[in-house]
Amino acid sequence: KKAKLLIxxxxxxxxxxxxxxxxxxxxVDWTKIHDRFELIPACPECLGGLPTPRPAAEIIGGSGNDVLTQQASVQSGDGQDVSQAFISGAWQTLRLAQQSDCKLALLKANSPSCGNRQIYDGSFGNTLRDGQGVTASLLSQHGIRVWNEEEVDALLRQDGDG
Ligand code: SF4
Structure with missing residues (x-):
């Protein structure tokens, strides 16, 4: 039976x-990915109710976990606070992952939702800093290992459910 991979x-x-x-x-080797995993697609920002297209957003004053604990916010470039949509989307993504029995996730690098190692620093100046996005942080806290698209080779070397 294939492992489930949230993507x-x-x-x-x-x-x-x-x-x-x-x-x-x-x-990436899509054949290998499909051989190894059943893919469960999700877009946390869509699940949180945000429209597409939408203004670009960055985390202001911290990282994803700080947003979850309301120590930081997510704001769009036009000055709107979209923290609640990001938090809601993170919880819905976690629920989907848990219902689907995903123990691994492959998420887009550098996104304020999905980034697993780095995020933009809140200056809207295209500058990265270390830290996770809101969804990557919540999934990690619940034992789901989060990889990004640059780490697919390492993901494929995982044994079993990782
Ligand atoms: Fe959606 Fe994450 Fe992709 Fe952004 S990076 S579009 S939140 S799936």
Whole structure:
């Protein structure tokens, strides 16, 4: 039986990003991925009720966990606080992952929702800092191991459910 892998919908080619585009993974072995995993696509920001396209957003004053604990906020470039949508989307994504028995997730790097190692620093100046996005943080806290699209080789080397 294949392991379940939660995957950012935009990496599968679904046009769900803020700019209405997708980010399909190109330099990966899709055959191997499909051999190993049953894919469960999700877009946390869509699940949180945000429209596509939508203004780009960054976490202001912290990282994803700080948003979950209301020590930081997510704001869009036009100054709206979209924290609640991001938090709601994270919890819905976690619920989907748990209902689908996903212990692994492959999420888009650097996103304020999906980034597993780095996020933009809140300056809207295209500058990365260390830290996780809101959904990546919540999934990690619940024992789901989160990889990004640059780490697919390492993900494929995982044994069993990882
Ligand atoms: Fe992709 Fe995640 Fe952004 Fe949705 S929230 S578009 S899945 S990076």
């Amino acid at each position: 950012s919908a935009c990496l599968l080619g679904q046009p769900v990003r803020y700019d209405g585009q997708s980010k399909p993974m190109r330099d």
